[in-house]
Amino acid sequence: MKTLRATLNATPRSLSAAKDLAEAYIDYSRQVGDAHYAGYAEAVIAPWVRAAAPPAAALVIQATILQYRHQFDAARGLLQKTLEIDPRNAQAWLTLATLDMVQGDYETAAKDCAQVVSNAGIDIGLSCVGSLRSYTGQARQSLTLLQQVETAAARAPAGYQAWVQGLLAESAERLGDWPLAETHYRAALRLQPQDNYLLVAYADFLLDRSRPEEVLPLLADHTQSDTAFLRLALAQSALHSEQVQRSTWIMAARFEALRLRGSEYFGREESRFALALQHDPHAALEMALRNWQVQRAPWDARVVLEAALAAKQPAAAAAVLEFLQKTKLEDPILAPLAKDLRAQLQEP
Amino acid sequence: MRIARRSFPAPSTFGLMAIFRLMALLGSISVAASSTAVAHSASDAYLTLTAEKSSAAGRTIIHGQWDIALRDLDFALKLDEDGDGRLTWSEVRHHQSAIDQYAYRYLKIDAGEHNACSITPSRQMIDEHADGAYAALFFDAVCAHAPRKITLHYALFFAIDPSHRGIFVFKSDSNIATALLSPDNADINVGL
Numbered sequence: 001m002k003t004l005r006a007t008l009n010a011t012p013r014s015l016s017a018a019k020d021l022a023e024a025y026i027d028y029s030r031q032v033g034d035a036h037y038a039g040y041a042e043a044v045i046a047p048w049v050r051a052a053a054p055p056a057a058a059l060v061i062q063a064t065i066l067q068y069r070h071q072f073d074a075a076r077g078l079l080q081k082t083l084e085i086d087p088r089n090a091q092a093w094l095t096l097a098t099l100d101m102v103q104g105d106y107e108t109a110a111k112d113c114a115q116v117v118s119n120a121g122i123d124i125g126l127s128c129v130g131s132l133r134s135y136t137g138q139a140r141q142s143l144t145l146l147q148q149v150e151t152a153a154a155r156a157p158a159g160y161q162a163w164v165q166g167l168l169a170e171s172a173e174r175l176g177d178w179p180l181a182e183t184h185y186r187a188a189l190r191l192q193p194q195d196n197y198l199l200v201a202y203a204d205f206l207l208d209r210s211r212p213e214e215v216l217p218l219l220a221d222h223t224q225s226d227t228a229f230l231r232l233a234l235a236q237s238a239l240h241s242e243q244v245q246r247s248t249w250i251m252a253a254r255f256e257a258l259r260l261r262g263s264e265y266f267g268r269e270e271s272r273f274a275l276a277l278q279h280d281p282h283a284a285l286e287m288a289l290r291n292w293q294v295q296r297a298p299w300d301a302r303v304v305l306e307a308a309l310a311a312k313q314p315a316a317a318a319a320v321l322e323f324l325q326k327t328k329l330e331d332p333i334l335a336p337l338a339k340d341l342r343a344q345l346q347e348p
Numbered sequence: 349m350r351i352a353r354r355s356f357p358a359p360s361t362f363g364l365m366a367i368f369r370l371m372a373l374l375g376s377i378s379v380a381a382s383s384t385a386v387a388h389s390a391s392d393a394y395l396t397l398t399a400e401k402s403s404a405a406g407r408t409i410i411h412g413q414w415d416i417a418l419r420d421l422d423f424a425l426k427l428d429e430d431g432d433g434r435l436t437w438s439e440v441r442h443h444q445s446a447i448d449q450y451a452y453r454y455l456k457i458d459a460g461e462h463n464a465c466s467i468t469p470s471r472q473m474i475d476e477h478a479d480g481a482y483a484a485l486f487f488d489a490v491c492a493h494a495p496r497k498i499t500l501h502y503a504l505f506f507a508i509d510p511s512h513r514g515i516f517v518f519k520s521d522s523n524i525a526t527a528l529l530s531p532d533n534a535d536i537n538v539g540l
Contacts, residue, residue: 035391035511036389036390036391036419036423039509040423040509043507043509043510046510069511224389224479250478254389254479257392257477257478257479260515260528261392261528262513
């Protein structure tokens with residue numbers, strides 16, 4: 001990043017130098033789970049975004065930053081604007097596909113992925129289609145497609161390979177194949193040991209498998225990331241550690257700081273926090289339902305179902321239950337929760 | 349709670365670690381990451397002003413405390429002299445005057461046009477927040493006469509990180525006000 005910054009300082013009007021530095025900041029921001037770098041990226045690209053006729057490359061970067069901050073509507077607007085300027089912009093199509101998957105609009109995501117296939121090439125296209133299928137009741141196919149991508153990616157950069165390994169792990173989880181999921185998580189972390197997304201996903205996996213003691217060393221050096229910190233606190237709670245009180249206090253203070261700054265919204269994490277650490281199922285349900293209006297990935301469904309069960313309000317989960325039925329999402333963790341809620345709804 | 353710590357990590361210098369740059373096209377691709385990899389910790393500073401009316405002397409004194417994250421100051425000023433990724437108490441102390449010079453450039457208070465209140469830094473301490481250590485800058489702003497309102501102009505870090513936010517609290521005998529300072533909301537009027 002130092003070199004890229006020096007290049008930009010030497011050629012301050014070069015969009016390509018700004019783009020390289022902004023992308024490095026965004027990658028790093030994701031990797032370590034630190035939003036500051038997304039802000040630095042925004043400053044770097046700002047002169048082009050503010051231009052009377054902003055170039056497509058700058059708009060895609062700004063959209064990626066907004067998406068990272070969960071400002072999904074604004075991100076979508078910029079991506080559509082990008083595609084008006086440059087209809088074959090592969091990065092814009094892929095980012096849009098991601099957005100549609102996160103928001104549970106799988107029909108539109110399928111069209112986006114088709115555009116990715118024709119504009120970005122078969123391998124990235126297949127990873128788009130492959131991850132989409134893991135959400136639509138075709139996890140077995142998803143795994144097969146992603147395995148093809150894995151083979152083709154054998155010589156790709158480590159970051160890309162780790163991303164594919166993470167997708168494979170997620171698909172294996174959909175199928176309830178825990179040993180396979182773990183193999184892929186570990187492979188991904190061998191490639192990118194500091195990646196916040198992978199560390200947090202693997203920590204969730206370990207928590208679900210009742211292995212909280214392994215979460216503590218995994219995330220010990222990552223307390224700066226709020227998502228990692230939450231998993232540490234959850235692991236401490238599962239282990240009945242004395243530290244959980246202190247961690248709960250710090251986590252609450254961090255959520256309060258986020259609330260004070262007003263812009264961002266992290267309902268999924270807050271709902272888990274309220275349910276598991278503050279033991280407040282009603283608050284957890286309220287946050288989970290609000291989050292569901294914004295994001296609809298499997299974890300977003302899960303926080304609603306868990307909070308609805310704990311709060312004894314099965315009717316509150318109706319929209320999520322309907323979504324699961326419609327999309328045929330396979331998930332061995334969601335299935336029993338949904339079954340319990342449906343049974344409660346049918347009771348007189 | 350104030351703790352002068354000997355040493356604490358400065359996450360912004362983790363940049364020294366090698367990072368993987370994907371192929372140009374893959375630069376910002378991350379289907380899976382975008383669904384959950386949210387980094388919550390963003391840049392915040394906390395600014396509290398307490399007005400003390402002193403009609404006898406015919407002027408108004410405003411006491412200020414401004415907490416600024418050391419990691420943000422490190423990004424702007426490179427406080428981590430030895431580049432070891434950790435900020436020590438002595439590194440911060442070495443840069444106290446640089447921190448003052450830098451920060452106060454981005455804070456102005458006036459009591460109407462051509463009537464700036466003069467800001468005098470008094471001391472600096474280290475404040476521990478939930479997300480890390482902050483430099484706490486204490487100052488007094490003196491406004492001539494006894495204005496009925498003042499205007500705050502805030503621009504800290506906006507040029508290098510537009511997502512920075514200043515969390516502002518104002519207290520006087522007759523008024524308590526709060527505001528969220530951002531590039532779109534950088535000039536605030538408060539009644540005394």
